[in-house]
Amino acid sequence: MNKLSSQELMDIEHRYGAHNYHPLEVVIAKAEGIWVEDPEGKRYIDMLSAYSAVNQGHRHPAIIKALKDQADILTLTSRAFFNDRWPIFAKKLSELTGKEMILPMNTGAEAVETAIKTMRKWGYLVKKVDADKAEIIVFSDNFHGRTTTIVSFSTDPLAKDNYGPFTPGFKIIPYNDLKAVEKAVNNNTVGIMVEPIQGEAGVVVPDDGYLKGLSAIAGKNNILLAVDEIQTGFCRTGKLFAYQHEDIDPDIIIMGKALGGGVFPVSAVAANQDVLGVFKPGSHGSTFGGNPLGCAVAMASIDVLLDEKLAERAAEMGSYFMSQLKDLQKKTTKIKLVRGKGLLIGVVLHESAGKARQYTTALKAKGLLCKETHDWIIRFAPPLVITKADIDAAMEKIREVLG
Ligand SMILES: *Cc1c(COP(=O)(O)O)cnc(C)c1O
Numbered sequence: 001m002n003k004l005s006s007q008e009l010m011d012i013e014h015r016y017g018a019h020n021y022h023p024l025e026v027v028i029a030k031a032e033g034i035w036v037e038d039p040e041g042k043r044y045i046d047m048l049s050a051y052s053a054v055n056q057g058h059r060h061p062a063i064i065k066a067l068k069d070q071a072d073i074l075t076l077t078s079r080a081f082f083n084d085r086w087p088i089f090a091k092k093l094s095e096l097t098g099k100e101m102i103l104p105m106n107t108g109a110e111a112v113e114t115a116i117k118t119m120r121k122w123g124y125l126v127k128k129v130d131a132d133k134a135e136i137i138v139f140s141d142n143f144h145g146r147t148t149t150i151v152s153f154s155t156d157p158l159a160k161d162n163y164g165p166f167t168p169g170f171k172i173i174p175y176n177d178l179k180a181v182e183k184a185v186n187n188n189t190v191g192i193m194v195e196p197i198q199g200e201a202g203v204v205v206p207d208d209g210y211l212k213g214l215s216a217i218a219g220k221n222n223i224l225l226a227v228d229e230i231q232t233g234f235c236r237t238g239k240l241f242a243y244q245h246e247d248i249d250p251d252i253i254i255m256g257k258a259l260g261g262g263v264f265p266v267s268a269v270a271a272n273q274d275v276l277g278v279f280k281p282g283s284h285g286s287t288f289g290g291n292p293l294g295c296a297v298a299m300a301s302i303d304v305l306l307d308e309k310l311a312e313r314a315a316e317m318g319s320y321f322m323s324q325l326k327d328l329q330k331k332t333t334k335i336k337l338v339r340g341k342g343l344l345i346g347v348v349l350h351e352s353a354g355k356a357r358q359y360t361t362a363l364k365a366k367g368l369l370c371k372e373t374h375d376w377i378i379r380f381a382p383p384l385v386i387t388k389a390d391i392d393a394a395m396e397k398i399r400e401v402l403g
Pocket of ligand 1: 232
């Protein structure tokens with residue numbers, strides 16, 4: 001196996017890998033549950049969970065078993081043929097989401113692209129919007145992925161600069177402002193695409209009733225509501241999907257990340273027949289979408305979430321963790337705000353405390369991995385299998401660094 005030191009590995013990556021990330025200076029060589037380990041054998045609590053892709057914990061035995069068992073039988077067929085896993089996974093995900101149909105892709109960005117294509121095609125074929133006039137409403141500080149079309153409606157210059165010309169057809173309005181949505185709607189509006197909580201923006205939680213308001217506006221105006229649950233879904237916020245904190249029924253559910261159990265990229269879009277039915281053979285697809293290996297992993301990933309009641313666990317552990325962080329906030333001048341839902345938590349620092357990076361670096365030195373988002377916010381999002389004792393151990397380190 002690999003005998004190189006952390007420093008050597010980082011040097012090699014720096015030399016040969018494109019610099020499209022700015023990782024914390026830690027190399028992970030091994031992982032289990034909430035724990036990761038570097039080549040020198042130092043252990044860390046993972047409080048990022050690969051941006052919520054390992055909600056089930058690293059290398060969950062049931063998911064790894066599904067991966068290995070399926071790898072021994074069949075891995076890829078393409079959709080030129082049927083395979084014996086995709087139908088079963090489609091049925092399972094349909095029952096889980098309460099939507100009639102599923103379209104499988106691989107990465108989150110591909111699922112978002114699929115939702116955009118769905119809303120547009122539905123707009124032309126069903127709503128009868130004039131050719132090439134369809135508009136989709138999106139929100140400032142959104143994060144929906146990295147493709148050219150998706151960064152076309154980003155408001156983050158880092159994500160967007162020098163990638164033009166951009167895809168038209170998106171109206172960007174402020175998040176958490178229903179009046180702005182009412183004003184933005186017109187006869188060409190085919191969809192509203194929203195993150196129930198804006199994760200990358202720094203765990204921005206909208207007011208209670210916001211999603212309900214969006215759903216009402218969409219319903220009244222014959223517009224599709226698409227929720228991007230790629231980060232918030234699969235129990236992260238204390239419900240299976242974050243939109244379930246409000247009593248709404250979105251038209252389109254976009255899923256990714258933890259659907260693959262931290263093992264394999266699996267993403268999907270769920271919607272009813274009157275919406276996803278707009279696709280005909282040849283109009284959309286993916287070579288790996290619906291591959292048997294991904295389907296087997298995704299089915300096991302869902303089973304783990306349900307069997308281990310990880311939504312309830314995220315709610316319970318999240319409220320404990322958040323209350324501990326709020327206690328700390330009262331005792332320190334560094335923390336401005338603690339916000340979030342379930343185990344998706346953002347700690348906003350006062351500018352006088354200095355940038356978040358120095359604190360994530362200090363936490364790393366103490367054996368806790370988390371990542372800053374923007375300059376002043378630290379996101380804590382551990383695997384949902386975390387225990388109260390683990391949180392107590394993590395809080396000790398957090399108190400030492402942020403107290
Ligand atoms: C991560 C993420 C995406 C993109 O997923 P990728 O798998 O990185 O393409 C899209 N939307 C949200 C809300 C995300 O958190």
